[in-house]
Amino acid sequence: MAYLENIKHPDDIKTLSQEGLEVLAEEIRETIIQVTSQNGGHIGPNLGVVELTLALHRVFSTPQDSFTFDVSHQGYVHKLLTGRYGEGFQKLRKTGGVSGFLSRSESEHDCFGAGHAGTALSAAVGMATARDLLNSEDHVVAVLGDAAFTCGITMEALNNITSSTKRLIIVLNDNEWSISKNVGALAHYLNELITTPTYNRLHNDLESFLKRVPGGESIIRFGSKAKKEAKDFLVPSSLFEKYGIRYIGPIDGHDIGLLTQYLEFCKHSPEPIILHTLTKKGKGYEVAIKNPEKFHGTGPFDRETGESAPKKPGTPPNYQDVFGKAMVRFAKEDKKIVGITAAMPAGTSLKMLQQECPEQFFDIGIAEEHGVIFAAGMATKGFKPVCGIYSTFLQRAFDCIMHDVCLQDLDVTFCMDRAGLSPNDGPTHHGLFDIAYLRCIPRTVVMQPKDEDELVDMIRTAIDYKGPSFVRYPRGAAVGVTIKDTPKTLPIGKAEVLRPGKDIILWALGPMVQDALGLAQIIAEEYGLSVGVVNARFAKPLDIDLLQEHAQKASLIVTLEDHVRSGGFGSAVLEALQELKLNTPVELIGWPDKFVSHGSSIADLRQANDLSPEAMQAQIMQRFEALSPLNSPTAETAFTPSS
DSSP: OTTGGGOOSGGGGGGOOHHHHHHHHHHHHHHHHHHHHHHOBOHHHHHTTHHHHHHHHHHSOTTTSEEEESSSTTOHHHHHTTTOTTHHHHTTTSTTSOOSSOOTTTOTTOOSOOOSTTOHHHHHHHHHHHHHHTTOOOOEEEEEEGGGGGSHHHHHHHHHHHHHOSOOEEEEEEOSBSSSBOOSHHHHHHHHHHTOHHHHHHHHOHHHHHHTSTTHHHHHHTOHHHHHHHHHHHSOOOHHHHTTOEEEEEEETTOHHHHHHHHHHHHTOSSOEEEEEEOOTTTTOHHHHHOTTGGGSBOOBOTTTOOBOOOOTTOOOBHHHHHHHHHHHHHHHOTTEEEEESSOTTTTSTHHHHHHOGGGEEEOOSOHHHHHHHHHHHHTTTOEEEEEEEHHHHGGGHHIIIIIIITTTOOOEEEEETBBOOTTTOTTTOBOSHHHHHHTSTTOEEEOOSSHHHHHHHHHHHHHSSSOEEEEOOSSBOOOOOOOSSOOOOOTTOOEEEEOOSSEEEEEOTTHHHHHHHHHHHHHHHHOOOEEEEEOOEEESOOHHHHHHHHHHOSEEEEEEEEESTTSHHHHHHHHHHHTTOOOOEEEEEEOSSOOOOOSOHHHHHHHTTOSHHHHHHHHHHHHHHHOGGGOTTSSSOOOOOO
């Protein structure tokens, strides 16, 4: 690495020649391919913005100037140019390494953390407005992918720019992809901007153009307002100029010299300005160019072929594919069942439905709020919409869930992928809060399966249920049980006893059921106790009858959940026992009241947060032994375990 290893601060690139910048660009691409092939990550978006990021740091000076990157999954290049090359980047998305997204706690050059789409422009407008109030001269640049404009927050920010600030630079990084191919009218509009030569000529040199048409000289004399009106007469004006933002471009987003020239122009603009750049997602790595959806974000892969490591024989299917196959099966049986995704057909596996039943599939872009209300509208006409949305993204539509679905008691099913940890992605993508934000809403049914067969049963149950229902399930491999031929509808709010017991009873939800079964066996063998296990199935409504029965006979109830303890399943159990006027001790096991960082694996993060099997066993036994000296197997008084 002739150049990259010597970049300690972004100012270091300002002295490089054009030839040096080109070499640096190739070194950056090589580093990104090498690291992501080992660790996984967002390879395509980052390979596409190498030259753009170099030009940004060539023209501007962070941390004095501020860059906001929408989603920030294209921030690897920025990290490499701001002192994070080395061991930290080699451990990208791993325990002890740098985050896969921008993070204010990681570097002073990361002015705004992000991991969800649509936030960069609003943040940039806020920063620019604050700068104006402080009479500062620094610059604020928002880098947005074209997909950001399918997100309502971006459009809200666009509407407020000129009323908030007079100086803001927006870079539209247009590669026609978000995660999957962009959809909707705005994607079509941006394509028209790219493919209308007359429009581009007018924007490149309007005055020169007017001089060549009859009466053009007089139009020029009328001033800028007349120019704009004349241009609007000849071709449709830019959408952005309707918002009072000057538009220039589109230009080649891989030409460092051209980018530098245009960014210098933008830097001195006295009004909000947008620079439209055209980039190639995955540039420099042919495998990623040919498969942009897969290489938007991927696990480790063979860098020569791009192939992921083959699954070992006997590896269980992942929960996402179980959901996708179930949706195809149910949709073929009932034409009123439709699948809805927010730009995640591959990630949720609803791509299977898109391929098999395209007329029953809808990708509404990065617009979760719209997706939820869109589903509500379909439900009013007798359809049975199923929204496949990651838990962490569904929280963006909280008001829509409450006001538009639940208040009206509409038959909408939400299948919440990535409930629990998304270890490499970190706190922006962990689904650790959905039980808390859903169970406070009246009319909700919230469930989580212990395995893949029960997931299919729960999807069937949710679709058949008259009212809003939510099914949460984790990322990755399922348990490995056989899925029965005929799914069954589960009784709402009824748990399943997997192991009887009366000293300690473990009430577990979702993937924690397997942990509970293992803990019960160990505790029973080591301490001679009667330890029961319940597959709770429902976080709301709880199985009150069974809970009351267990509370009246057990010395200790333990709740286990892949969710934060605050407001979660365990909290619901405590509230229920309080209403029943039962004071049976309850020990809550779940994630702590904090944002959990990224890590190499779920096991690593559990170990760091006292959720390893050993830590959970110690927590249970410490609480049990503290209830009474007689409960301790080491007490001097003889202890007789339950038979």
